């Protein structure tokens with residue numbers, strides 16, 4: 001479809017599958033990560049070869065305003081912004097160091113301001129555009145030992161609803177895709193196999209979600225009627 005799509009955190013997990021999904025639609029991709037640039041470069045080349053598209057890759061800390069500003073010097077046009085990059089931190093709130101709180105908040109929430117601040121003026125000029133933020137069920141429900149993460153995703157949901165209202169007159173759609181437990185490094189890194197099984201038992205569908213399922217939903221939302229804006233769209237195997 002040749003839309004210009006920026007996906008943050010595309011080197012692994014959900015972001016990677018979102019990139020694959022938009023590549024299948026023949027869009028031009030702008031992909032970022034913070035560390036795994038070799039992996040992201042490999043993915044970009046694979047998608048270019050397989051789908052005959054252009055794929056640009058960047059190392060950029062989305063929580064750092066200056067780095068995002070520099071990124072947008074290299075991206076002149078954008079149709080779709082997918083704010084996917086995110087991190088988790090597990091433990092008691094009182095055990096969390098201030099630097100970890102700041103890091104999580106900047107990655108999960110400041111990032112939405114940093115990217116939207118630069119993408120929105122381009123979209124307003126074109127009187128079109130779509131922003132999709134990747135959120136979590138913990139943003140609604142709140143999770144013990146994930147206070148910062150829950151707060152950041154609650155912020156993502158409110159940011160989404162508010163920005164949707166602000167941008168509706170400019171014909172720009174803003175939604176969030178709110179995930180339950182999805183099988184990626186984010187969970188594998190923090191939880192044991194036994195804990196993952198226990199989590200899966202609490203999900204009516206009896207399993208974690210697949211990143212490809214989230215990616216399919218994201219590409220659907222990017223093509224949904226414009227009138228569907230300001231929504232927090234949940235994909236959680238029936239958990240809520």
Ligand code: NAP
Pocket residue numbers: 008009010011012013014015032033034035036037060061062063083084085086087107134135136137178179180181182183184185186187
């Ligand atoms: P993941 O597998 O851990 O991948 C995280 C991605 O974000 C990687 O590409 C990573 O880049 C990138 N990233 C991390 N910090 C960054 C930063 N400061 N700047 C730029 N990129 C950064 O995570 P995931 O499970 O796919 O999660 C993706 C999104 O879905 C997150 O927003 C997460 O909160 C949300 N989500 C996930 C789940 C779940 O169960 N997995 C549930 C609900 C919501 P590097 O590879 O370079 O480190």
